[in-house]
Amino acid sequence: xxxxxxxxxxxxxxxxxxxxxxxxxxxxxxxxxxxxxxxxxxxxxxxxxxxxxxxxxxxxxxxxxxxxxxxxxxxxxxxxxxxxxxxxxxxxxxxxxxxxxxxxxxxxxxxxxxxxxxxxxxxxxxxxxxxxxxxxxxxxxxxxxxxxxxxxxxxxxxxxxxxxxxxxxxxxxxxxxxxxxxxxxxxxxxxxxxxxxxxxxxxxxxxxxxxxxxxxxxxxxxxxxxxxxxxxxxxxxxxxxxxxxxxxxxxxxxxxxxxxx
Amino acid sequence: xxxxxxxxxxxxxxxxxxxxxxxxxxxxxxxxxxxxxxxxxxxxxxxxxxxxxxxxxxxxxxxxxxxxxxxxxxxxxxxxxxxxxxxxxxxxxxxxxxxxxxxxxxxxxxxxxxxxxxxxxxxxxxxxxxxxxxxxxxxxxxxxxxxxxxxxxxxxxxxxxxxxxxxxxxxxxxxxxxxxxxxxxxxxxxxxxxxxxxxxxxxxxxxxxxxxxxxxxxxxxxxxxxxxxxxxxxxxxxxxxxxxxxxxxxxxxxxxxxxxxxxxxxxxxxxxxxxxxxxxxxxxxxxxxxxxxxxxxxxxxxxxxxxxxxxxxxxxxxxxxxxxxxxxxxxxxxx
Numbered sequence: 001x002x003x004x005x006x007x008x009x010x011x012x013x014x015x016x017x018x019x020x021x022x023x024x025x026x027x028x029x030x031x032x033x034x035x036x037x038x039x040x041x042x043x044x045x046x047x048x049x050x051x052x053x054x055x056x057x058x059x060x061x062x063x064x065x066x067x068x069x070x071x072x073x074x075x076x077x078x079x080x081x082x083x084x085x086x087x088x089x090x091x092x093x094x095x096x097x098x099x100x101x102x103x104x105x106x107x108x109x110x111x112x113x114x115x116x117x118x119x120x121x122x123x124x125x126x127x128x129x130x131x132x133x134x135x136x137x138x139x140x141x142x143x144x145x146x147x148x149x150x151x152x153x154x155x156x157x158x159x160x161x162x163x164x165x166x167x168x169x170x171x172x173x174x175x176x177x178x179x180x181x182x183x184x185x186x187x188x189x190x191x192x193x194x195x196x197x198x199x200x201x202x203x204x205x206x207x208x209x210x211x212x213x214x215x216x217x218x219x220x221x222x223x224x225x226x227x228x229x230x231x232x233x234x235x236x237x238x239x240x241x242x243x244x245x246x247x248x249x250x251x252x253x254x255x256x257x258x259x260x261x
Numbered sequence: 262x263x264x265x266x267x268x269x270x271x272x273x274x275x276x277x278x279x280x281x282x283x284x285x286x287x288x289x290x291x292x293x294x295x296x297x298x299x300x301x302x303x304x305x306x307x308x309x310x311x312x313x314x315x316x317x318x319x320x321x322x323x324x325x326x327x328x329x330x331x332x333x334x335x336x337x338x339x340x341x342x343x344x345x346x347x348x349x350x351x352x353x354x355x356x357x358x359x360x361x362x363x364x365x366x367x368x369x370x371x372x373x374x375x376x377x378x379x380x381x382x383x384x385x386x387x388x389x390x391x392x393x394x395x396x397x398x399x400x401x402x403x404x405x406x407x408x409x410x411x412x413x414x415x416x417x418x419x420x421x422x423x424x425x426x427x428x429x430x431x432x433x434x435x436x437x438x439x440x441x442x443x444x445x446x447x448x449x450x451x452x453x454x455x456x457x458x459x460x461x462x463x464x465x466x467x468x469x470x471x472x473x474x475x476x477x478x479x480x481x482x483x484x485x486x487x488x489x490x491x492x493x494x495x496x497x498x499x500x501x502x503x504x505x506x507x508x509x510x511x512x513x514x515x516x517x518x519x520x521x522x523x524x525x526x527x528x529x530x531x532x533x534x535x536x537x538x539x540x541x542x543x544x545x546x547x548x549x550x551x552x553x554x555x556x557x558x559x560x561x562x563x564x565x566x567x568x569x570x571x572x573x574x575x576x577x578x579x580x581x582x583x584x585x586x587x588x589x590x591x592x593x594x595x596x
Contacts, residue, residue, distance in 0.1 A: 079264040099267035099309070102296070122297050123368060135341070135370040141296045142371065145267045146289065146311050189367065196366070201345045204361040204502070209354045210489065210595045213345065228502035229365020 082145040089157030104128045104139035115155035126230035129185035136192035155184035170243035178234035266308040281475025291372040294380040320346045336375035336478035358494035359433035375478030382424035396466040411571040416532040422466030432529035436511035442480040459534030488513035495586040506530035510586035538562045559583035
């Protein structure tokens with residue numbers, strides 16, 4: 001990635017066009033140093049206040065995370081540009097992206113949050129699970145363009161290295177992983193599951209679904225059913241269940257292993 | 262993925278206008294199916310109109326005529342919110358169970374009610390763009406007819422398509438006699454009984470349902486019934502969870518004394534649309550709720566099945582699933 005460092009030089013007409021249609025971006029453009037040839041052409045304004053643009057060149061001056069105040073060249077062509085502002089782990093982020101970009105790719109490739117993993121990229125494995133507005137979802141099947149004004153929590157926003165989330169600590173204690181690739185998704189899923197159980201949300205195997213939603217004490221079968229969207233090819237399932245059970249019940253479970261001394 | 266224009270709809274009217282005006286435009290709701298299909302190059306829209314922010318997510322009680330009530334679930338309500346809504350859990354536990362048996366918690370949090378109706382088949386030949394498929398490319402042929410068709414239809418298929426509809430939710434909606442409310446251009450509303458919403462393949466398998474370009478599902482109306490306490494959604498699949506049905510059965514029994522007043526049975530995983538087991542229902546009315554009668558009803562229904570090379574097992578599985586679903590509808594004690 002190379003930084004660009006030349007002054008922008010817009011014509012008077014271009015400046016006015018920007019001021020009128022994209023005031024925020026005008027400020028951005030004035031603040032940043034951008035090569036003239038990377039200036040883009042505003043082609044149209046669709047109903048509902050959404051802008052579509054096409055680029056004069058193959059590169060994008062808008063392909064940037066403005067929070068970092070740096071300009072990165074996009075690795076590929078950008079088409080059908082969409083601007084989104086959303087919160088990631090509490091911090092406001094503004095991205096200008098190709099309409100095809102998924103939330104997963106935006107997190108990993110643009111915001112450098114590589115904790116969320118790309119397993120299958122087709123909604124079959126759960127490795128990309130993140131928490132959006134308090135609910136667990138699959139970031140690989142979420143368009144970043146559709147994420148305007150939402151709040152995302154990724155594995156990077158769950159616990160801190162000096163103070164792990166109880167689910168994270170339990171995963172370590174119970175050895176809830178082998179290769180670790182599915183683990184960020186498993187943990188995001190498990191954290192959301194705790195809240196769902198507190199809310200009394202039912203699963204397919206919940207008895208008497210007609211009863212009022214009260215906090216549910218989950219059996220191992222219930223935990224398995226509710227975690228079925230997260231696949232672990234190493235087969236760490238028994239240990240994942242043990243970790244979730246321990247946090248859910250608040251009862252210390254025995255560790256399945258011990259270091260030899 | 263091919264490039265497409267994205268825009269967020271501000272209101273129902275303009276969303277409908279945009280999709281009606283462009284034959285290659287589609288609505289974007291939960292995205293769980295269309296995005297996957299776009300990555301596979303099966304769906305190729307050049308414009309997506311994001312309708313997720315429209316105010317069509319609520320669950321509302323309303324009246325039909327003087328005495329009968331119905332509950333409307335919003336077309337853009339999330340599957341998980343619908344399944345766990347107190348009105349739905351209390352009045353239509355069959356629907357809650359069916360929704361909760363489908364996909365995963367993550368996907369149910371994204372997927373919408375209208376999107377669930379419009380999801381496309383998971384036939385592996387439909388997904389594989391290197392293989393002929395009449396649903397994907399009309400006139401190219403059906404690879405599944407003489408291919409690996411273990412997951413495919415045993416009812417209502419044609420030589421042009423043997424795919425099955427993948428939804429669990431729709432199977433329950435068929436058993437519940439739901440109606441799909443759609444809005445088209447110029448605010449024109451119409452209601453389609455759920456049983457007429459999806460199509461059998463005939464010689465046009467590329468058309469899954471009777472929704473027209475630009476029409477948006479605004480709500481699904483479900484009339485109240487007397488079998489909420491005696492209903493069950495049974496799903497049989499290759500693994501315990503997070504898999505599509507080999508066979509599923511939505512069952513509801515209204516019992517009066519010791520005889521069956523009304524039976525509702527619908528099946529999933531057996532046809533191009535959710536399959537109403539009308540013959541089994543007819544057989545059961547007036548009979549006693551016994552295992553023998555359930556078995557006889559299952560026989561009556563499944564004798565019309567026409568299996569393919571690899572799915573003959575669905576006949577016996579279908580029979581047993583009907584019997585078991587009816588047993589569980591009575592005994593699962595959802596009072």
